[in-house]
Amino acid sequence: MTHVRQHPIQVVAHRGASEEAPEHTLAAYKKAIEDGADALECDVRLTADGHLVCVHDRRVNRTSNGRGAVSALELADLATLDFGSWKSRDEEPDWEHRPEDREDTSVLTLERLLELVADAGRRVELAVETKHPTRWAGQVEERLLLLLKRFGLDAPESAAESPVRIMSFSARSLHRVRAASPTLPTVYLMQFVSPRLRDGRLPAGVGIAGPSIRIVRNHPAYVERLKAAGHQVHVWTVNEPQDVDLCAGLRVDAIITNRPRAVLRQLDR
Numbered sequence: 001m002t003h004v005r006q007h008p009i010q011v012v013a014h015r016g017a018s019e020e021a022p023e024h025t026l027a028a029y030k031k032a033i034e035d036g037a038d039a040l041e042c043d044v045r046l047t048a049d050g051h052l053v054c055v056h057d058r059r060v061n062r063t064s065n066g067r068g069a070v071s072a073l074e075l076a077d078l079a080t081l082d083f084g085s086w087k088s089r090d091e092e093p094d095w096e097h098r099p100e101d102r103e104d105t106s107v108l109t110l111e112r113l114l115e116l117v118a119d120a121g122r123r124v125e126l127a128v129e130t131k132h133p134t135r136w137a138g139q140v141e142e143r144l145l146l147l148l149k150r151f152g153l154d155a156p157e158s159a160a161e162s163p164v165r166i167m168s169f170s171a172r173s174l175h176r177v178r179a180a181s182p183t184l185p186t187v188y189l190m191q192f193v194s195p196r197l198r199d200g201r202l203p204a205g206v207g208i209a210g211p212s213i214r215i216v217r218n219h220p221a222y223v224e225r226l227k228a229a230g231h232q233v234h235v236w237t238v239n240e241p242q243d244v245d246l247c248a249g250l251r252v253d254a255i256i257t258n259r260p261r262a263v264l265r266q267l268d269r
């Protein structure tokens, strides 16, 4: 289960370039690609009519001008909402909401994001996080793999070759993915380290560890254990310069950040 990456550290745009542009919008992902991010992170949820959309929260209230749970809304309902203007009301000065660029701030489907990546003109990897997979009893993973299949991305020759990886806090979700597509790389996200995994092991079949920056700050030796066990280490969400230095010093494999441009600069890239 070894797919240890040679450095440089991969810089992953968390929800797109989400410090500067509204998270999970086409605007944020275009910006991340422009900024030179190696990979894009996105969360996916199922709409009431079975579409995978890139939305972090269970409800759309925080990031749009609408209300309600994604799972209770159809894609057509979501398409009427504006996922951008909340950001221009935010204190961020770098992003200007232009109502004429409607697609840039509409709800983003995973399908549209895959098209963007396919048209990027360079290799841009995608880290897709399944949200609340237990609620849907396998449907999130099933739809995800079907969609990846349409783009020829569901069955890479090897995990190391794959431009797409699937992340989750749920080992069960990753297990479903691996059962259907054994070569697709999977990332086990961790907010804390459960006692049975303290020696650096991950749930069966998972190759990549996704510890939070808080874990890395508090237990840097854990990163060494993960690496010694043959795992890549992808750390989220790393926004502070001192944390970037910490991750670089520990030679992690990927830094997931809201500020891809700043992190690339800090890493002299």
Ligand code: G3P
Binding pocket: 014, 041, 043, 056, 129, 189, 210, 236, 237, 256
């Ligand atoms: O990249 C992993 C990270 O995104 C997990 O936390 O809440 O931002 O989805 P969250």
Ligand code: CA
Binding pocket: 041, 042, 043, 129
């Ligand atoms: Ca996420």
